[in-house]
Amino acid sequence: MEQFVEKLFTQEVIENILTTFNLDHSYKKLGDFENYVFEVNEQGKPKILRITHSSHRSKQELESELDWIQHLYRCGIKIPNVLLSPEGNTVEKFTVKDSAFFASLFEKASGHPISLEDSIFNEKLFYKWGKMIGKMHRHTKEYQPSERIVSRHHWDANDLLDFEKYYGKEESQLLEHAKNVVQEIKQLTKSKDNYGLIHSDIHHGNFFYDGEMIHVFDFDDACYHYFVSDIAIPLYYATNSKHFIGTREERNRFAKKFLTAFLDGYQEENKLPREWIKKIPLFLKLRDIDLYAVFNKKVAPEQRNDRVKHWMQEIKERMKKNEAIVDIEFLT
Incomplete structure (x- = not known):
């Protein structure tokens, strides 16, 4: 704070x-x-x-x-x-x-917190995770704000996308990359079937699990956005958390296991065309540029621990290479 x-x-x-x-x-x-x-x-x-x-x-x-x-x-x-x-x-x-x-x-949410080291952090959980988000997206298509309720903001109204405010003056390459990612997403088409109100932050720290059902909380980042972003964000955090210090090959192997099970659950509840699934890397890049702004906004340089420093350095390297945290060629 x-x-x-x-x-x-x-x-x-x-x-x-x-x-x-x-x-x-x-x-x-x-x-x-x-x-x-x-x-x-x-x-x-x-x-x-x-x-x-x-x-x-x-x-x-x-x-x-x-x-x-x-x-x-x-x-x-x-x-x-x-x-x-x-x-x-x-x-x-x-x-x-x-x-x-x-x-x-x-x-208070039912269930219990999930640890990455738990035996239940497995394909069954990933399947339930995807199924729950798919169900949220399906029912969101029916949602209309109640009387006197002002609609929630859209993703590109996020203050964190004011990159000049949060990126260093010497980081022109990162700034250009961030703007290019946002511009590419802005050019995507919108429809009721691919765009709506989403949670926007469903990582494993924002739900409890009772062994069968996932109970989601912390909707603070909710905004109108592409549904695929709500798929990319769990993939991003699950991979980054499970293999925080790890090789790209290790992350890719985990991503394949995670996303295969996750999408099996998601597509049971909400059909998202394959052309949108293939855009996951673009939204993984968006999470990187967004997080880089968050760290600069919320954590002063002298307060950054080794974990934050490592995370920011990895993000910078990916931004310079214009690459996402994992490769998902197995979906193409």
Whole structure:
């Protein structure tokens, strides 16, 4: 979290939020990268409280995200339901100086976190992963925002794509590569069958698994985007996490195993033409350029650990070569 936000997020602020939602004043912090996320208790029952600063999202953006979550929940997608405040709102605003924090409450997801070393991190899980995302895309085609809900933004409105702001002045080659990737994606055709509202960040850290079903959470990055991006992102993170220090050959072998099972599940729920599957490398490149901006925005050079430094260096090398994190010729 940015330092100026940390200074604003005082104990008084969180106590006020807990009181407003009639929550117990005991809590456990789960995360604080882009949002503050806490496990809280409502009459002894665990819930998830998310608190967002206005520099990250507007109230309208949050309401549009939660409206879509409610649609997916009604369609039977295994996601935590949105819980209304005592005032009947999905989002409550708390003004602090000349900014604000927005709070929302959710059910706690069923299941358990997944470790890369677990024996269940296998083809069965990858199949379920793809099947769940395919089901989300299929039901999203039916989605229309509720009355007074402003539509969620499109992918190219992302602040992180303002590359001049987040790339160094000496990184002209990287800047040119990033702009070329974005321009190529902008030229793709859009239809109801290939473009819609997507989660945009379904890596293994954003769902729990109960052995049979995947329960997705953290829809903060939801936006209108090409469906294939929601396939490329799980592939990117699963491969990068499983073989963070590894050869390209090792990553390619894992990618083939992962994507074969994943697509078997996905295509059962939502048919995406092969011509779009073949565009996965382009969207893997988009994740690289996006992440490079994230690291520059969120992690000051003096705060970068060895893992972040290694990750950024690998991204730079791939950008210079105009290559994706893995090769998927086996799909052609």
